[in-house]
Amino acid sequence: MQFDIVTIFPAMVEAAVGEGVLGRAIAAGAIDVRVRDLRDYTADRHRVVDDVPYGGGPGMVLKPEPLFRAVEAIETERGRLDSVILTSPQGRPFDQREAERLSRLEHVVILCGRYEGVDERVREGVATEELSIGDYVLSGGEFAALVIVDAVARLCPGVVGDDRSVAADSFARGLLDYPHYTRPAEFRSRSVPPVLVSGHHAEIARWRKREALRRTLERRPDLLERADLDAEELEILRELRERHEKGAV
Numbered sequence: 001m002q003f004d005i006v007t008i009f010p011a012m013v014e015a016a017v018g019e020g021v022l023g024r025a026i027a028a029g030a031i032d033v034r035v036r037d038l039r040d041y042t043a044d045r046h047r048v049v050d051d052v053p054y055g056g057g058p059g060m061v062l063k064p065e066p067l068f069r070a071v072e073a074i075e076t077e078r079g080r081l082d083s084v085i086l087t088s089p090q091g092r093p094f095d096q097r098e099a100e101r102l103s104r105l106e107h108v109v110i111l112c113g114r115y116e117g118v119d120e121r122v123r124e125g126v127a128t129e130e131l132s133i134g135d136y137v138l139s140g141g142e143f144a145a146l147v148i149v150d151a152v153a154r155l156c157p158g159v160v161g162d163d164r165s166v167a168a169d170s171f172a173r174g175l176l177d178y179p180h181y182t183r184p185a186e187f188r189s190r191s192v193p194p195v196l197v198s199g200h201h202a203e204i205a206r207w208r209k210r211e212a213l214r215r216t217l218e219r220r221p222d223l224l225e226r227a228d229l230d231a232e233e234l235e236i237l238r239e240l241r242e243r244h245e246k247g248a249v
């Protein structure tokens with residue numbers, strides 16, 4: 001899969017994609033990420049990307065011309081674009097389902113806005129979709145683009161070393177994760193739950209299901225409406241709800 005990210009802060013985006021799982025996937029050729037400096041697509045001596053808003057008001061707005069030129073250049077260079085994403089607080093909520101949909105595409109372009117936002121004609125004329133990573137205010141689209149690339153890339157073959165990890169990821173299953181422990185078995189008087197050191201694989205699996213369900217019921221009950229649970233999970237959930245109603249945890 002190929003990603004092109006258009007930004008006025010290429011170094012910030014380059015630094016982030018160069019590390020960790022993403023950095024390794026790029027080095028191994030499992031995905032291709034190109035970071036493009038929006039200023040390279042300006043036509044004036046001062047490489048200006050912003051201007052004052054028509055109608056007045058605070059702040060600046062990203063001009064349409066450099067963004068149009070950037071996308072046209074990417075298309076010329078790389079061929080057909082499957083999606084041109086504009087990140088913005090007005091976008092459709094980005095979630096695991098959206099990540100799965102995007103992971104089935106071959107070539108995705110992400111436009112990072114800045115300042116007060118981008119000229120509306122970018123949204124209408126060059127972006128094919130608008131996504132938001134959540135209900136909070138960022139200073140620009142770079143972190144949103146990185147969130148999208150990270151979540152989508154994990155779903156591409158060969159990006160995560162062990163694909164059992166991807167299958168086990170909490171949102172892939174629609175539940176929150178169970179608690180994890182490593183050595184030492186006792187740390188500052190806190191012990192690892194004995195079942196995990198027991199070696200009883202079926203009991204461990206049941207304990208993990210129960211803890212994942214307990215946390216989800218407590219913290220994100222909304223997720224349970226869409227989670228696809230097996231027979232054992234449904235039984236555990238019934239029992240947890242019964243106990244919950246009786247006032248216990």
Ligand code: JD8
Pocket residue numbers: 087088089091112113114115116117118131132133134135136137138139140141142144
């Ligand atoms: C792109 C400019 C900042 C936004 C005035 C300060 C996404 N979930 C999200 N929250 N925020 C963004 C986001 C914010 C952006 C830009 C994405 C470009 N800003 C603006 C409007 C109010 N400021 C985002 N995805």
